[in-house]
Amino acid sequence: MSASHGASHDALWTIGELAERAGVTVKSVRFYSDGGLLPEAARSGGGHRRYAPEALERLRLIRSLRALDLPLPEVRRVLEAGDAADRVLEDAVAGRLRAVGDELRALRWREAALRLVRECPPAELAGRLRLIGALDTPPSTAPLARFWRAWLPARMPAPAAAAFLDVAVPQPPDEPEPAQVLAFARLHAMTTAPCPVGRQPQPEVHRVTGADGAARLYAGLAEAYEIAGPQVRRAREPHPGEALDAYVAAYASAYGGRDTRQFRRLLAARLAAEPRLTRYWELTAVVRTAPGSAPEPTPGHADDWLRAALERDNAGRGA
Known part of the structure; x- marks a missing residue:
């Protein structure tokens, strides 16, 4: 004026x-x-x-x-908000807090990666640099999710697939240790490597039962894994019981059969022939375990325990 x-x-x-x-x-x-x-x-x-x-x-x-490192467009919004300036400022600060949190996570990941390289034996340095160099900072879980979507039945109901992915895809820790960085980098390498046959091997049960049967299977397996979890944590020897019954029932429901002695023998044979992802679950346990804590059992650990329990049950009954 x-x-x-x-x-x-x-x-x-x-x-x-x-x-x-x-x-x-x-x-x-x-x-x-x-x-x-x-x-x-x-x-x-x-x-x-x-x-x-x-x-x-x-x-x-x-x-x-x-x-506060607010960008100029946000500063302008606050200045021009009039009576709503307090609310606009609150929103701008909340957004900046989220951005700073992301930056801090990236820095912590980079710090752990640098420590991993510093502590690396000379003979392994080149390989570790390749593994780390393939990751974003912090890393994305998208390649792991794509791997599992290729593994799961194509028409599996979205809620069931999402529930499985929540369990199967480990989130990068906010404050990782070098061992967790290495484990996640190896998971990334494993899930992005070309499949020799051009596609991920599918378990037989997916082909036989279809999407609906597979959804019932994974819902039942989740229950069996939860029941088996305390046994796995306490390092109990695999044995028949409630967890195994829930495990077999999940497969029986998927196949449209009943839990009989003959079914248990056939199931053990089928499971023995299916592709395994033991290494994936071992690495997942490392990523998810906080330093100094006992590792939480993954679905892979629970599945191994339950398969062994099934073999023991069959053997004990003269199968």
Whole structure:
């Protein structure tokens, strides 16, 4: 506005005076003015900028928002929000907090990767560098999810597939140890390596039962794994019982059969012939286990335990 509509020219400050009062450079004041964040009150006869005293508080607010690393578009939204400024500022701060959290996770991952390289035996250095170099920072779980989607039945109901992926795909830890970085890098390499036959091997049960049967199977297996979990944690020897009964029932439901002695013998033979992902689950356990904690049993560990229990049950009954 012109001086005739507000303060007189005598009450206005030059750009240098405003910069001095605010403790910033003239270049900064000019930058915010040119960007429309700091309006001028008037121009002198020679075309020089003049600012009203209230520009000082506005400039201080801009500096505070920038000190929080809020981007200029967010600063502009706060300044132009009027009565809604508090809400807009809250949203902007929340968004920046999320971004800083992502940056911190990336830095922690990079730190653990650097420690992994520093502690690496010379003979393994080249291989580890290749593994780490193939990852984003922090790494994405998308390749692992794609691997399992190729493994699962193509028409498996979305809720059942999502529930399985939640269990099967480990999230990169926020504060990883070098061993967890290495384990995740190996999982990435394993799940992105070309399949020799051009596609992931499918368990026989997927082909035989179809999508609906597979959904019933995975729901039943999840229950069996949960029951077997305490036995696996306590390192109990595999044995028949409630967990094995739930395990066999899951397969019987998928195949449309009944839990009989003959079915248990046939199931053991089928499972022995199916592709295994033992190494995947071993690495998953490393990724998911916090330093100093006992490893939580993965579905792979529970499945191994239950298969062994089935073999023992068959052998004990003279199968």
